[in-house]
Amino acid sequence: MENIVQPKPYKISEVRHETDLEYTFRFDTDIKVNHGQFLMLSIPKIGEVPISVSDQGDGWLEFTIRKVGKVTNVIFEKVAGDVMFLRGPYGNGWPMDKFQGKHLIVIAGGTGVSPVRSTLNFCARNEGFVKDVSLICGFKGCNCILFKSDLEKWQNNFKHTWLCLDNEDKEGFCRGFVTNYIKELPLNEYEDNYEIIVVGPPVMMKYVGLELIKNGFSEEKIWMSFERKMSCGVGKCGHCRIDEYYVCTDGPVFPYKIAKNLVD
Amino acid sequence: MSYRLTQNEADAVFAELLKKFDIYAPHRHVCAGRYSDDDIVKYDKVESLSDVEYKKKSDYPMKEVISPIQQALFYFTEDEYRESKVSSRPILIFARPCDINAQKIQARIYAGNGGFTDSYYERMKDRVKYILMDCEGGDDNCFCVSMHTNKTDNYSLAVKFHEDGSLFVKVKDQDFDNYFQEIKEIEFEPEFVNKNELKVTVPVIKDHETLNKLKAHPMWNEFNSRCISCGACTIACSTCTCFTTKDIIYGDNPEVGERRRIESSCQVDGYTTVAGGISYRKTAGEKMRFKMLHKFHDYKERFVDSDMCVGCGRCTARCPQFISITTTLDKMSKAIEEIEKGEV
Numbered sequence: 001m002e003n004i005v006q007p008k009p010y011k012i013s014e015v016r017h018e019t020d021l022e023y024t025f026r027f028d029t030d031i032k033v034n035h036g037q038f039l040m041l042s043i044p045k046i047g048e049v050p051i052s053v054s055d056q057g058d059g060w061l062e063f064t065i066r067k068v069g070k071v072t073n074v075i076f077e078k079v080a081g082d083v084m085f086l087r088g089p090y091g092n093g094w095p096m097d098k099f100q101g102k103h104l105i106v107i108a109g110g111t112g113v114s115p116v117r118s119t120l121n122f123c124a125r126n127e128g129f130v131k132d133v134s135l136i137c138g139f140k141g142c143n144c145i146l147f148k149s150d151l152e153k154w155q156n157n158f159k160h161t162w163l164c165l166d167n168e169d170k171e172g173f174c175r176g177f178v179t180n181y182i183k184e185l186p187l188n189e190y191e192d193n194y195e196i197i198v199v200g201p202p203v204m205m206k207y208v209g210l211e212l213i214k215n216g217f218s219e220e221k222i223w224m225s226f227e228r229k230m231s232c233g234v235g236k237c238g239h240c241r242i243d244e245y246y247v248c249t250d251g252p253v254f255p256y257k258i259a260k261n262l263v264d
Numbered sequence: 265m266s267y268r269l270t271q272n273e274a275d276a277v278f279a280e281l282l283k284k285f286d287i288y289a290p291h292r293h294v295c296a297g298r299y300s301d302d303d304i305v306k307y308d309k310v311e312s313l314s315d316v317e318y319k320k321k322s323d324y325p326m327k328e329v330i331s332p333i334q335q336a337l338f339y340f341t342e343d344e345y346r347e348s349k350v351s352s353r354p355i356l357i358f359a360r361p362c363d364i365n366a367q368k369i370q371a372r373i374y375a376g377n378g379g380f381t382d383s384y385y386e387r388m389k390d391r392v393k394y395i396l397m398d399c400e401g402g403d404d405n406c407f408c409v410s411m412h413t414n415k416t417d418n419y420s421l422a423v424k425f426h427e428d429g430s431l432f433v434k435v436k437d438q439d440f441d442n443y444f445q446e447i448k449e450i451e452f453e454p455e456f457v458n459k460n461e462l463k464v465t466v467p468v469i470k471d472h473e474t475l476n477k478l479k480a481h482p483m484w485n486e487f488n489s490r491c492i493s494c495g496a497c498t499i500a501c502s503t504c505t506c507f508t509t510k511d512i513i514y515g516d517n518p519e520v521g522e523r524r525r526i527e528s529s530c531q532v533d534g535y536t537t538v539a540g541g542i543s544y545r546k547t548a549g550e551k552m553r554f555k556m557l558h559k560f561h562d563y564k565e566r567f568v569d570s571d572m573c574v575g576c577g578r579c580t581a582r583c584p585q586f587i588s589i590t591t592t593l594d595k596m597s598k599a600i601e602e603i604e605k606g607e608v
Contacts, residue, residue, distance in 0.1 A: 001383045005337065005509075007345050044340035045521055047511050049539065069539030083343060202542070229538045231509045235378025237528070238506030239535060241558070243475075244565035249378025261472050263479050264536070264544035264554075 004234050007042040007085035013060065014080050018146045022111065023076060024054060024064045027086065031061060034093030035119040036225060036253050039063070040233045042085035046074045050230045050248070052115035053089070064114040064146065090233040091252045094119055094197060094223065103190040104130040107208050109138045109178050109200030113146055115225050115252070116199050121150065124157045131193070132159035134185055138178040138200075141168040160186070178204065182211045192218075198256075199225040209256055222256035266452035267444050271429035277443050278313045281356060285393075288329045289358035290322035291315050297323075307357075316358055318425045321402055325502040325578060326363035327370060329355070330388045331527075333499070337384060337509070338523040345523065355391045356420075360399045361456060362406075362574040365413040366502035369574070372567050373505045384525065393437065398424040399457055405577025407462040407590060413574040415456045422454035464590045466560050466571055467597040474603055475561070481599045481608060484549035490585050491548040495529030497579035497589070498555070503572050506530060530555055556592060 014026040031039070033053050041063065042048045049071045054064040067076045078084060096119070104123060108116050123130050135158050139145050142165065155161045155172075162181040164174045174181065178200070196217060198208045205224050213219055228247045231237035240247035242262045245254070254262070269277060281287060291308035295301055305317050306324040338345040367389070374385035396419035408414040420437035432452045435441060469475050498504040508528040513521035528535060531551045537543040545551050563572035573589075580588045602608045 001381070001386055003347055003383045004380045005382075006347065007338075009343060042345075044342065044345065044523075045511050045513050045518070048509060066540070068541075072539055085345065227538060228544075229536050231507060231528070234380035234382070236374055236380070236382050236505065237508065238373075238530065239508070239528070241562075243557075244562045246378055249380070261476065263476060264550075 005040075005087060005232060007040070007048070007087045009083045010086050012078055012080055012082050012084060015078065018064060018148075019144055021067050022064055022146055023067070024062050025075070025078065025084075026060050026062045027084070028059060029061055029086065030059060031086065031089060033061065033089040035096060035122060036093035036115055037089040037091045038115075038233070038252065039086050039088030039090065040230075041065075041071070041075065042087065043071060043074050044085070047071045048231070050090070050227075050233055052225075052252075054114040054117045055121055056118050062118075064111070064117070066111050088233060090248055092250070094225075094253055095195075096122075099130055099195050101193075102130055103132055103134065103194040105134045105136075105185060105190075105194055105196040107136045107178055107182070107196065107198045107200075107212075109204045110140065110144065111146070112200030112204070112225075113137055116197055117147060117150065119197070120154055124153055134158065134160040136162045136164070136178045136181045136185075138164040138166065138204075140166050142170050177207075179207050179211045182208065182215055185215070185217075187216055194221060196222045197225075198222060205259075209260060219256045219260070222259075223253055224256060224259045225252045226254060226259070226262075227252065265441070265444070265449055266432065266434040267447045268450050268452070269431045269433060269447060271431075273447060274313055274429075274431040274433075277433075280443055282311070284354065285356040286351070286353050287356045287358075288326075289316040290318070290320075290326075292317040292320070313431070316425075318358075318397055321360070321399075321406070321576070321578075323578065323582065324500055325366065325576065326357060326359045327366060327502055329357055330367065330392060331370060331374070331385060331505065334524050334526040335384065336522045337525050339520075340511075340523060341520050348522070350387055353391070354393065355388075356393055356395055358395045358397050358423075360397050360402075361416040362399075362402075362408045362413050362576045363502055364394050364396070364416045364418050366574045366576070367418075369503040369563075369570065369572055370505050393420040394418060395420065396422040396454055398422075398454060401457045401460060403577070403581075404461050405580045405588075405590075406457075406460045407464050407575035407577060409458060409460050409575070410462070410464045410466075411571065411573055411575035414458065424452070424454065460575070462577070462590055464575075464593050465597065466593065467600045469561050469600060470604075474600060475557075477603045477608060478596070478599055479553060479557070481603065483595050483599045484553045487549040487552040487587070488547050491531070491552055491587060492585060493531045493533065493548045493551055494584065495531040496582045496584060497587075498529040498531055499527060500578035500582040502574050502576045502578065503559075504529070506535075530558070552587075552592070556589075556596060559589075560593060560596070 010027045010029045016024040038052045051063045055062040228240035235249040289310045297304040305322045336348040374382045422434040424432040506528045559573045
């Protein structure tokens with residue numbers, strides 16, 4: 001019988017420093033993932049953590065990792081050529097079939113940009129997959145800006161882009177929370193043919209949801225990605241459960257009509 | 265077919281069974297309990313029929329045989345995770361209906377939930393057959409009848425211990441017929457408990473609005489001062505499955521070690537803490553609410569046909585703060601009544 005928690009070794013081909021605390025690791029691997037899925041990254045002696053795929057291509061996957069815990073501290077010591085262990089992919093990912101041919105609105109904050117980066121890059125690389133993209137993307141301050149070259153590309157490729165910093169000024173960025181810019185989304189232009197991705201810290205997602213509804217967006221068209229503690233990623237360990245849902249197998253992406261009712 | 269075995273005959277059959285099976289049963293550990301001169305009864309591998317404690321319900325559940333409190337998943341060196349191995353010998357477990365029925369609940373999570381089957385659970389479960397033990401109604405914490413877990417037909421043998429040392433046995437699984445060839449048949453059918461001292465009614469939560477109001481109900485605040493979030497209830501639970509994975513390294517060679525699965529509890533601090541320190545459900549009341557709703561609402565919402573409780577009452581018995589699951593359930597019913605009447 002297949003061991004569903006068996007980690008396998010893969011080589012790191014590149015490490016990019018996004019900020020002091022966030023690095024992007026590229027792995028050589030043939031693992032195929034849906035946009036928005038995650039894998040368990042594993043280091044013997046230290047442990048395992050669930051990390052979203054932040055970009056993907058032929059023969060490679062990228063993970064953007066924030067150095068905040070026991071496992072990630074050790075991951076940060078890894079350099080190109082080192083081996084790490086992966087298992088997965090897990091979770092449902094974004095409903096790309098629902099996004100196809102529509103206006104896609106993406107509202108992401110902080111490290112929450114990682115789980116949606118592969119979707120954004122896919123849309124940028126595959127013109128015509130969605131009608132157009134409206135992106136509201138926020139970071140705390142200048143030191144926290146991720147994916148600088150992607151941001152530039154997205155700004156050029158996407159129809160509407162708001163890049164914001166919570167409480168700092170910088171050229172090319174607006175000041176304030178992402179919630180402040182929801183009212184600027186051109187709802188009429190979308191002609192009811194749109195889907196919305198929301199991903200970021202729990203408090204941000206809650207207020208973005210409320211603000212979207214207040215501004216006349218339909219709750220049926222909102223999708224949110226959750227982050228919870230996981231030991232297994234396969235619906236056994238129980239850590240990520242909220243109500244009758246397991247974030248690892250039923251999520252991490254939930255439609256807003258379920259997400260809004262979930263109370264931890 | 266059923267038999268009555270003398271003590272000697274029973275010992276002889278047991279000795280024969282031991283040649284083929286690892287046999288587990290509730291076993292009394294004298295003076296090993298939590299108070300002075302207090303015994304503890306828990307599941308152990310047994311070597312003779314006299315090792316089987318058949319009068320007192322075990323303090324800890326039978327699940328420990330199949331999903332141990334901790335087990336090695338992998339042994340690792342720098343660049344390899346090697347799966348741990350277990351014996352392939354078949355297992356016989358002496359168990360009461362509540363514990364046997366608890367495995368249906370555990371299996372729904374370990375074997376299939378989310379489309380994944382856990383090989384560590386399967387490799388144990390596939391080896392197990394049950395010897396149903398007679399239960400005369402349990403103790404004053406039992407409420408199996410209310411949970412509809414007082415009966416089972418999932419057993420190979422059913423036994424009833426008699427005071428004089430003889431043993432009544434029903435052989436349901438023909439694989440065991442040959443152990444009883446020399447013994448005269450009698451009439452014997454296992455009897456199931458049909459009444460407990462304790463009776464509970466699991467409340468129905470009719471919609472999301474009621475559920476969210478129940479989550480916010482002040483009833484949970486009581487536990488902020490009473491419950492110490494020690495997790496004793498979930499360790500004693502027949503059905504709880506949660507675990508945490510932990511890597512340990514060997515003292516003599518820190519490059520080598522093992523990845524262990526260790527039983528975890530939604531009641532203890534750190535259960536939900538993600539990297540960076542964000543955690544969900546910080547108070548004892550919130551944790552208790554999460555456990556109670558999993559047991560008596562969320563599990564059934566997902567798996568439909570039963571609640572996640574077999575009424576063994578071990579959580580109540582093991583709680584150092586004397587928190588009773590049945591009383592808490594009654595409080596939940598009362599809170600739902602208040603919500604439905606619009607009083608809260």
